[in-house]
Amino acid sequence: MTRNLIGWLQAAPLALVLMGFLVAPIIMIVIVSFWGSTEYSIYPAFQFDNYSYLFASSVVWRVFGATFKYAAIVWVLTLGIGFTVAYFLAFHVRSLTWQIALFLLCTIPFWTSNIIRMISWIPFLGRNGIANQTLISWGVIDEPLEWLLYSDFSVILAFVHLYTLFMVVPIFNTMMRIDHSLLEAARDAGATGFQTLVNVIIPLTKPGIMIGTIFVVTLVMGDFITVRFMSGSQRANVGRLISNDIGLLQYPSAAATAVVLLCTVLLVIGILLRFVNIRKEL
Amino acid sequence: MSKMRYSRRAILKGGVAAAASAALPAPMIWAQEIKDITLRQFGTGVSNLNDVATKVKEDLGFTLEMTALDSDSVTQRAATQPDSFDIADIEYWICKKVWPTGNLQAMDTSKIANYDKIVGIFRSGKLTPESTIAQGTAPHSVGFVEGPGGTSFASEETGWMTLIPTIYNADTLGIRPDLIVRPIESWTELLNPEFKGKASILDISSIGIMDMAMVCEAMGEIQYGDKGNMTMEEIDATFAIFTEAKRAGQFRAFWKTFDESVNLMASGEVVIQSMWSPAITAVKSRGIPCVYQPLKEGYRSWGGGLGLSANLSGMALDAAYEYINWYLSGWVGGYLMRQGYYSAVPETSKNFMSENEWGYWFEGKPATDVITSPTGDVLAQAGETRDGGSFEDRMGAVACWNAVMDENQYMVRKWNEFIAA
Numbered sequence: 001m002t003r004n005l006i007g008w009l010q011a012a013p014l015a016l017v018l019m020g021f022l023v024a025p026i027i028m029i030v031i032v033s034f035w036g037s038t039e040y041s042i043y044p045a046f047q048f049d050n051y052s053y054l055f056a057s058s059v060v061w062r063v064f065g066a067t068f069k070y071a072a073i074v075w076v077l078t079l080g081i082g083f084t085v086a087y088f089l090a091f092h093v094r095s096l097t098w099q100i101a102l103f104l105l106c107t108i109p110f111w112t113s114n115i116i117r118m119i120s121w122i123p124f125l126g127r128n129g130i131a132n133q134t135l136i137s138w139g140v141i142d143e144p145l146e147w148l149l150y151s152d153f154s155v156i157l158a159f160v161h162l163y164t165l166f167m168v169v170p171i172f173n174t175m176m177r178i179d180h181s182l183l184e185a186a187r188d189a190g191a192t193g194f195q196t197l198v199n200v201i202i203p204l205t206k207p208g209i210m211i212g213t214i215f216v217v218t219l220v221m222g223d224f225i226t227v228r229f230m231s232g233s234q235r236a237n238v239g240r241l242i243s244n245d246i247g248l249l250q251y252p253s254a255a256a257t258a259v260v261l262l263c264t265v266l267l268v269i270g271i272l273l274r275f276v277n278i279r280k281e282l
Numbered sequence: 283m284s285k286m287r288y289s290r291r292a293i294l295k296g297g298v299a300a301a302a303s304a305a306l307p308a309p310m311i312w313a314q315e316i317k318d319i320t321l322r323q324f325g326t327g328v329s330n331l332n333d334v335a336t337k338v339k340e341d342l343g344f345t346l347e348m349t350a351l352d353s354d355s356v357t358q359r360a361a362t363q364p365d366s367f368d369i370a371d372i373e374y375w376i377c378k379k380v381w382p383t384g385n386l387q388a389m390d391t392s393k394i395a396n397y398d399k400i401v402g403i404f405r406s407g408k409l410t411p412e413s414t415i416a417q418g419t420a421p422h423s424v425g426f427v428e429g430p431g432g433t434s435f436a437s438e439e440t441g442w443m444t445l446i447p448t449i450y451n452a453d454t455l456g457i458r459p460d461l462i463v464r465p466i467e468s469w470t471e472l473l474n475p476e477f478k479g480k481a482s483i484l485d486i487s488s489i490g491i492m493d494m495a496m497v498c499e500a501m502g503e504i505q506y507g508d509k510g511n512m513t514m515e516e517i518d519a520t521f522a523i524f525t526e527a528k529r530a531g532q533f534r535a536f537w538k539t540f541d542e543s544v545n546l547m548a549s550g551e552v553v554i555q556s557m558w559s560p561a562i563t564a565v566k567s568r569g570i571p572c573v574y575q576p577l578k579e580g581y582r583s584w585g586g587g588l589g590l591s592a593n594l595s596g597m598a599l600d601a602a603y604e605y606i607n608w609y610l611s612g613w614v615g616g617y618l619m620r621q622g623y624y625s626a627v628p629e630t631s632k633n634f635m636s637e638n639e640w641g642y643w644f645e646g647k648p649a650t651d652v653i654t655s656p657t658g659d660v661l662a663q664a665g666e667t668r669d670g671g672s673f674e675d676r677m678g679a680v681a682c683w684n685a686v687m688d689e690n691q692y693m694v695r696k697w698n699e700f701i702a703a
Contacts, residue, residue: 038691041361041383059699066702128550146479149551150535232535232546233485234528236702244701247354248487248694249361 026262033255042251050256060241060257064264067237070152070227071220071268074159078216079209081160082167086208087201089168090175091183106168118158118226125149125157150232158230163219167212174208175201210276214269221265316344319601324349325371326356328560328623329449329586333656334614342608344601352539353486360385360589369602370589375419375488375684377445377589381433386589388427388442393603396610399627404447404585405439409677418492418510418683421447421585445587446606447626449618452581452676456547456557460571469493469500469579472554473527482546482555483524485536487697489684492582493556494520496681500579510685514692521696525703536701540564547572559622562669567659574669580681581670587626619643620656624673646672 036045054060085106093099109117124130125148132144147153178201186196224239238261245254323330323346330350338346349367351359357376359366364385372380380386391397402408407415407422415422425444426436435444457466462477472481472493484490495509504519506512512520527533534552537543544564546552557574565572588609590602608614615625616634620643625631632640641647646668653662662668670676687693 053695057699059702063702122545123549126549126551228538232482232533233538233701234533234535241698241702244698247358249358250691250694 029255029258032252033259035252035255037250037252042249050253051260053253054256054260063236063238063241066235067221067239070156070159070237071217073156074163074220075213075216077156077160078164078167079213081164082171082212083205083209085164085168086171086175086205089172090178091201103172106165110165114162115225115229117162118229121154121158121161121230122149125154150230150234152231152235155227155230155235158226159220159223162226163216166215166219167209170211170215171205171208174205178204206276207278210272210278213272217268217272218265221261221268316342316597316601316604319344319598320347321345321368321598321602321605322347322349322366323369323371323588324351324356324359324367325586326350326353326373328558329371329614329618331617333617337613338605338608341613342601342604344605346605353489364591364593368591368594368598369605370591371448371586372445372589373584373586373684374421374424374445375584375686377587378419378424378435378686379690381424381427381435381444384433385592386444387592387594388430388432388444389446389590389603389606390430391439391441391443393607394443394446394610395607396627396630399629400447400610401624401626401628403450403677404587404626409674413678416580416583416680416682417506417508418583418685420683421445421450421587425587445589446610447585447587448609448614449587449623449625450583450585450677451559451623452583452670452680453556453558454577454581454670455554455575456543456562456565457573457575458547458550458553458571459573461550461553466554466575467578469496469577472497472556473501473523473532475530475532477532477554479531479534480551480553481532482535482537482543482552483533484543484556485538485701487694488686488690489582489584490536490556491517491520491693491697492682492684494524496579496582498523500577509682511687512689512693514689517689517693517696521700525700528700528703563622563655563659563661566661567655576670576676576679580679581676582682582684583677583680584684617656620654622668624677628673642666642668644673646670646675 032042033050034046034048035042036047036049037043089099089102093102122129126132127144127146127149129149131148132141135141136144182200182204183196186200191199221237222239224237224243227235227237227240228243238257242254242257242261245251245257321344330348332348335346335348338344353373353376356370356372357379360370360372360376360380361383364383370380370386377386402410402413404421404425407420423437424435425447426438426440427434427442427444428436428440429442432442436442455466455469455472461480471477472483483493491512492509495504495506495512498504498520499506499509501523503523504516506516535542535546537546537555540558540561543555543557543561546555547557547561547565548568548570559574562572562574588606590599594602610627610630612625612627612630612632612634615627615631619625619628619631619635620639622643624644628644632644635643638650639653642649642653642662648667649662649664651664652660653666655661
């Protein structure tokens with residue numbers, strides 16, 4: 001009986017914090033998503049206008065499509081780069097000191113604001129930016145490349161730059177826990193390096209890959225500022241729809257979009273978790 | 283408290299308010315009490331200047347806290363957080379949106395010393411008796427209410443003002459004359475395929491739609507009944523034209539903040555775009571040629587003013603009136619006019635400007651000496667004239683005012699779709 005009580009008391013602080021700062025706000029958002037709004041005020045109601053607009057508008061569908069597109073492309077690229085970097089750090093660098101030193105090196109750029117890291121691409125990629133000037137002086141191109149900036153390319157480049165570390169860290173972490181005798185065993189059994197990679201390392205790294213994937217997918221799907229700055233406001237994702245609505249005082253509509261986005265992201269994560277049980281690894 | 287009320291009434295009754303505020307009064311009797319007052323003002327970056335707060339402390343003795351936000355956030359805050367401010371520095375179209383919430387209180391014009399000297403645009407709507415009133419949310423149309431608690435706007439001067447006008451200007455397109463080596467005369471040039479991938483428009487729906495309308499009307503594609511209050515069909519037609527241009531790659535980017543517009547222009551990403559006057563100044567002060575191009579169809583104009591929070595009362599309210607009287611008494615006007623804006627009471631500002639500055643900024647005369655901004659940047663050399671000419675030339679050629687339409691919600695949805703298209 002008392003043990004039971006103590007258990008409850010121990011869980012209570014976290015439960016209260018989560019209730020107050022996670023569950024309650026989400027419930028509030030869900031409630032407001034059914035409200036109505038005028039230009040300058042919102043009024044309580046129970047109507048489906050916000051949702052019916054969302055699902056009926058072809059623009060909204062296209063924007064959700066663009067959001068998935070960004071998430072998919074960024075995922076592939078960050079996974080490729082992140083896995084390679086983590087692999088190098090975990091298996092090629094032999095001394096622990098160097099591993100830690102190089103790992104810290106990866107994190108140094110993250111001591112600055114991510115807005116700064118993102119915006120610093122703009123003068124680099126611009127029409128008269130460093131990239132174009134260099135390419136022209138090398139004679140590779142005659143005219144500046146317009147698609148370098150304010151395009152899907154620049155948006156994805158910034159995403160990859162900002163979020164690759166979120167892939168490196170969990171993958172590196174799981175790789176470090178792989179017992180090296182397993183690799184030796186594979187080698188003794190006559191596996192090539194590639195076979196070891198595919199049949200031993202990748203299966204054992206899956207939880208790390210999955211955690212990195214969840215980070216990257218949720219960050220990209222929830223982003224609005226990167227898309228706004230790097231596309232020069234010319235592209236949209238769901239986050240921008242929400243931020244535009246908020247700017248124009250259309251809170252119920254923003255809440256409805258947020259609810260749909262939340263459900264979508266939860267669905268994606270739900271599907272991902274069917275593949276790998278990350279709890280076993282934590 | 284009682285002492286102070288006596289002193290203010292005495293000043294007003296004595297009929298010396300005009301003289302008093304011009305001479306920067308701060309009556310000595312209540313100097314001690316007023317020092318403890320803090321007024322919280324928020325508004326767009328254009329007029330929320332720290333120099334003003336410093337000068338207020340110096341001249342009036344109380345503290346003014348400034349918060350600068352973008353237009354959307356300003357609207358949002360005025361409408362949803364009435365307790366967070368004492369003075370709202372907002373545009374007239376924002377006033378139209380926010381006034382019905384009851385978060386602001388009307389001002390008694392008999393307490394405004396320079397009321398009679400305020401430019402006609404803000405009172406009768408006419409710059410000169412012969413002027414025609416431009417389309418859109420003209421300031422005088424949302425400038426007055428029937429009485430202290432009035433919620434609907436009055437059609438003429440009533441003695442109860444919603445906003446005390448402070449600053450306004452006529453906006454047009456900014457261009458890079460070094461990169462466009464031919465004359466630009468019409469709004470249609472924004473969509474000229476010649477500038478494909480080198481044009482920009484601002485991503486603030488209520489202002490952007492007016493620029494779009496100026497372009498569509500100039501192209502002869504759409505005849506608007508009233509650009510400031512479009513029908514749904516007119517809105518659809520306008521966006522159709524711009525969506526097509528966007529898909530064809532006409533625009534390099536859209537900008538939302540002042541700095542973005544400066545960077546787009548200065549870096550050469552864009553050669554023609556919607557722009558604000560001080561942004562032109564900022565580009566020029568980097569040594570890059572930039573012109574605020576007068577266009578034959580006229581200007582898109584805007585005006586801002588100070589509104590009082592409904593929560594203000596007692597001594598704080600008196601301090602707010604004191605502040606407004608000081609605002610119109612010339613120092614701020616001179617400061618703003620030296621940045622290229624206009625003051626609501628130009629004649630008081632004149633006292634705070636040199637003859638050269640007054641001639642250049644207001645009368646459109648060639649500068650007789652170097653023109654510098656209040657912060658010391660060189661803006662023009664001797665012999666240069668202001669783009670667009672004199673006050674009457676510029677403010678007399680206003681085609682429409684920034685506006686909020688009856689179909690605003692529809693327009694906003696369409697705007698969102700345009701951005702996502």
